[in-house]
Amino acid sequence: MRHRLKDVAERAGVSVKTVSNVVNGYLHVKPDTRARVEEAIAELNYRPNLSARNLRKGRTGVIALAVPELDIPYFAELARHVVVAAAEHGWTVLIDQTGGGPEQERVAASGIADHMIDGLIFSPLALTADDLAGLDGMPMVLLGERVDHGPADHVVIDNVAAAREITGHLAGLGRRRIAAIGSQRTPEGASARLRLEGYAAGLADAGIAYDDRLVAPAPAWHRADGAAAMRQLIDSGARPDAVFCFNDTLALGALRALHEAGLRVPEDVAVAGFDDIEDGRFSIPTLSTIAPDKERIARLAVELLAGRLNGDRAAPPRELQVPYQLTPRESTRPATA
Known part of the structure; x- marks a missing residue:
């Protein structure tokens, strides 16, 4: 009953x-x-009876999370935390994969379909602040680095500081030829630009000259791209003794390429990533990384969205920064080990 x-x-x-x-x-x-x-x-x-309550309020009880790729484990793990946090509000989460394309991102930012969702947590790659400001004002919280100080609340970590810290970690272990994998020159590569900036600052802190030959681009941040970039560095004769990969999936690919080349990690080349995905805790060796507080990012995004839905939608957008943690594991050790 x-x-x-x-x-x-x-x-x-x-x-x-x-x-x-x-x-x-x-x-x-x-x-x-x-x-x-x-x-x-x-x-x-x-x-x-949440359905009846939402109907009285003119709501669906559904919010959306729109991310570029679910193949990137970071977004899959983040989605899990969003679902858990949203459930505490009685919300169902619709998860949309945009592919980072402008048209699909515009569909997501416009509300997926008429009256389908009450609000959106959105990690754009293609759309700019001006693009978003020109759309209908659906409650929205932004993630990622493409849009900052834009038309909606924004949850982010300090990518420059995090990349600087993990580069400094590698330098502090005695590594002097520290490569970077993951640079991108496209407008969508905002995270790559910030992490490259932090990498350069970390080198400067350690008195190491920046060397273009040690910076390998990656058109996407998948395992295959990391492996290809690592092979390129090996074949070029650049001979890095450490590599900072701009996400963990790139680092997992780099680990494979180093193994195929007969190079030991960390004895010959130390490897570090970014995102602290679960796979990195089970790789051989386990992966040193930057660990953003994904649960905090998700919970804060949901709370901000709830505040907009239940409170003053006209309040100025907020920029909120979530902490990260440098997490050393087996893939980085002193050069003398």
């Missing part, structure tokens, strides 16, 4: 309106009254 709001009210000895206030999180309910209502809810195993 599915219990109704009226049943909870009778069990708690309060009005239906009071139960509704507790269920909806209103703060003006007296603590003892709230405790009685919550006890009645638990005893009756009452579950709010």
Whole structure:
């Protein structure tokens, strides 16, 4: 038997309106009254009718997460955290893969389809701040580095500082020919540009000259691209003794190419990545990396979106930075090891 709001009210000895206030999180309910209502809810195993509630509010109870690629494990792991955080609000998450193309991103930013979603958590690659500002003002939270100080709340980590720190970590281990894999010159390569900037700063901090021959581009950040870039560095004679890959999937590809070339990690070449995906904790050797707080990114994005849906949509957009952690593992050790 599915219990109704009226049943909870009778069990708690309060009005239906009071139960509704507790269920909806209103703060003006007296603590003892709230405790009685919550006890009645638990005893009756009452579950709010979210569909009816959303209908009354003119909502679907569905939000969307739009990311460039689900093949990139970082986005898959982030999506899991978004789903968990959204469930606490009674929301279902529709996950959209845009491919980083302008048309699909425009569809996502416009709300997927009329009345399908209430809000969007969006990691764009193609659309700019001006593009987004020109679209209908659906509640939105931005992720990634393509758009900052744009028309919506934005959750980000400090990519420059993180790349600088992990480059400094490699230099601090005695490595002097530190390569970088993942540079991109396209407009969509905002993350690559910031991580390259941090890499250059980390070299400068260590008194190491920047060498273009040690910077390998990667058109995409997949394992195959990392392997191809690492082979290019090996074949060029650049002879790096360490490599900073701009994400962990590039680093996993680099590990494979080094193994095929008969080079040992970390004895001959230390390898570091970025993103702290689960695969890196099980690779051989385990992968040193920058670990963004993905759970915090997801939870903060969901909370910001909830604030827009339930509060003042006209408030100025906010830029919020989430911490990261340098996580050394087996793939980086001192050159003397």
